[in-house]
Amino acid sequence: MTHEYRCTVLDDTMTWGIAELCELCRVDSNLVHEMISEGLLTPQGTSPETWRFNAVAVKRIQVTLRLQNDLRVNLPGAALVLDLLEEIDELRARIRQF
Numbered sequence: 001m002t003h004e005y006r007c008t009v010l011d012d013t014m015t016w017g018i019a020e021l022c023e024l025c026r027v028d029s030n031l032v033h034e035m036i037s038e039g040l041l042t043p044q045g046t047s048p049e050t051w052r053f054n055a056v057a058v059k060r061i062q063v064t065l066r067l068q069n070d071l072r073v074n075l076p077g078a079a080l081v082l083d084l085l086e087e088i089d090e091l092r093a094r095i096r097q098f
Helices: 018-025 029-037 055-071 075-097
Strands: none
Touching: 018 029, 018 055, 029 055, 055 075
């Protein structure tokens, strides 16, 4: 049995429109809209037609999907988890500075 794997290398300068983001993350645009409503994603731009998403959005979608699939966490719960994980990362970075 042969498996096909697809990989995209991301950098901080790359951005995607909503259709590209959905294809990259293999999600439906409705989920992206729900994630925006819950505060999980913050697109750049004033309307869905002009929205741009960066690598942080891709990472947040991936983590949210894992939380939903593995732990059955709903979107508000995922928003809380992501905020706490980011806070932990910031605190660790501060500790490293000392």
